[in-house]
Structure formats: structure tokens, C-alpha cells
Amino acid sequence: MGSNQDVGDKTVDALERLTVAYRAFSQQVAGAERLSPLQAQLLALLATGPPPEARVDALHRELQVSQPTVSDAVTALISKGLVARQPDSTDRRRHRLSLTPAGRETADGIASRRGDLVAVVDALPVEVRETVLNSLLVLVERFHRAGVITVARTCLTCRFHELHGGDHHCALLNLHLDAGDLRVDCPEHQPESA
Ligand code: SF4
Structure with missing residues (x-):
């Protein structure tokens, strides 16, 4: 292994x-x-x-x-x-x-x-699509924190993103976000430091 x-x-x-x-x-x-x-x-x-x-x-x-x-x-x-x-x-x-x-x-x-x-x-089957999207968003978030990606308007880099028992939630829109709902380029995004 x-x-x-x-x-x-x-x-x-x-x-x-x-x-x-x-x-x-x-x-x-x-x-x-x-x-x-x-x-x-x-x-x-x-x-x-x-x-x-x-x-x-x-x-x-x-x-x-x-x-x-x-x-x-x-x-x-x-x-x-x-x-x-x-x-x-x-x-x-x-x-x-x-x-x-x-x-x-x-x-x-x-x-x-x-x-x-x-x-x-x-x-792709829907669960595979969602897994791919989530994995890519995690990498975008990590690369953004590492300074490799300059601009990232994604849920995982947003000050309004919350995890409720492992479920994604948008505090701005008061929306539960399923895995496939996570945004890659959100016009309402605000960086965590804002
Ligand atoms: S404001 Fe947009 S990027 Fe931020 S958590 Fe809500 S949906 Fe995601």
C-alpha cells in the first residue's frame, strides 16, 4: 500500500x-x-x-x-x-x-x-461528479491558502461558509448546500479575512 x-x-x-x-x-x-x-x-x-x-x-x-x-x-x-x-x-x-x-x-x-x-x-454518475467537484474545491482552498491561487471565490474560501455536523451551509443566503451546490465562482463570495 x-x-x-x-x-x-x-x-x-x-x-x-x-x-x-x-x-x-x-x-x-x-x-x-x-x-x-x-x-x-x-x-x-x-x-x-x-x-x-x-x-x-x-x-x-x-x-x-x-x-x-x-x-x-x-x-x-x-x-x-x-x-x-x-x-x-x-x-x-x-x-x-x-x-x-x-x-x-x-x-x-x-x-x-x-x-x-x-x-x-x-x-459521470452523480455521486462521482460530486466527489470530483468537492475534491477539486478542497484543492483550490488549500492552494489558495498556500498562495498558489490568488483569487478563489469558492464556498470553501468564503466567510459565510459553515459546517453543520458535516453539512455545508451558507450563512449569507441561509441555504443548506448539498455537495453539488457548492459554488466555484460566487458573486456573493467574501474572503474570510473581510
Ligand atoms: S456567499 Fe456564495 S461562496 Fe459564500 S458560502 Fe454563500 S454560496 Fe458559498
Whole structure:
């Protein structure tokens, strides 16, 4: 029987395999839209957010890449007619980004291709799906505490998350959360230190 260290090594190996595969999938999806993977990620975030705020400083934190790298990708998206930039009404030194109609259409195309992966997960038995989701959320929480993941708007990193006899509960929404209800990107999330 393997030691706990063996399991840890194998788990990180599995994450590496998933990362390689997901990177290849993202490149394929972005390439089909004549975009870089980062440009495609930005369109997807602008389509589903906020959060994060549609500003370069928030987007670079979210994607864990440098601010100049995100600025360059935004400039490319603007020149392609997919993103518009307006001065922020609350702070004239900053700019807010939004999708143009063409950008919205491209983001919808990206989301639809991502559905191919969702379908693979949805084909799993429900208890396996929930176990996978819970295990991934535990890793997100631990990696967030270790400083590896910068932004994590999940139930397990939220100040409103409570455990009642092993059951998950949201104190803000006063909701019992079944394993499959735990959120990965909650707009009401607040960090535990807030
Ligand atoms: S506010 Fe959102 S992230 Fe926080 S516990 Fe409730 S559902 Fe989960």
C-alpha cells in the first residue's frame, strides 16, 4: 500500500496531466477564433463577469499574469473589434472594458466549445461528479491558502461558509448546500479575512 506522500505525488501528477490537456484544449478553442488563449480567457471573463471587475488591474489578478501582458492582450482585442474601452465613471484615471457585439458572439462560441468538456463530466454518475467537484474545491482552498491561487471565490474560501455536523451551509443566503451546490465562482463570495 502506498504512503500519503505517494498519493500527494500522484495527485500533483494528475493535475499536471489535466493542465497539459486543458492548455492544449484552450489553444485549440482560441485558435479556431484566431485568438491567443489569453485573449480567449479575457473574452470569457468579460462575458461572465463581474466579478471580476472589467478592468485590467482586476483581470490580471484573476488570471495570475502580469498587468502589461493583460494590457497587450486587451489592446489586441480592441484592434480586432471584440472589446471596447471607456473611461471609468468613478475614476477617470482608469478604464472599463466591455464586449462589443462581435466580442459577445465570439465569447458565446468559446463557451459552447467548453460545453464539450462539461458534457464529459456530466456523463459521470452523480455521486462521482460530486466527489470530483468537492475534491477539486478542497484543492483550490488549500492552494489558495498556500498562495498558489490568488483569487478563489469558492464556498470553501468564503466567510459565510459553515459546517453543520458535516453539512455545508451558507450563512449569507441561509441555504443548506448539498455537495453539488457548492459554488466555484460566487458573486456573493467574501474572503474570510473581510
Ligand atoms: S456567499 Fe456564495 S461562496 Fe459564500 S458560502 Fe454563500 S454560496 Fe458559498
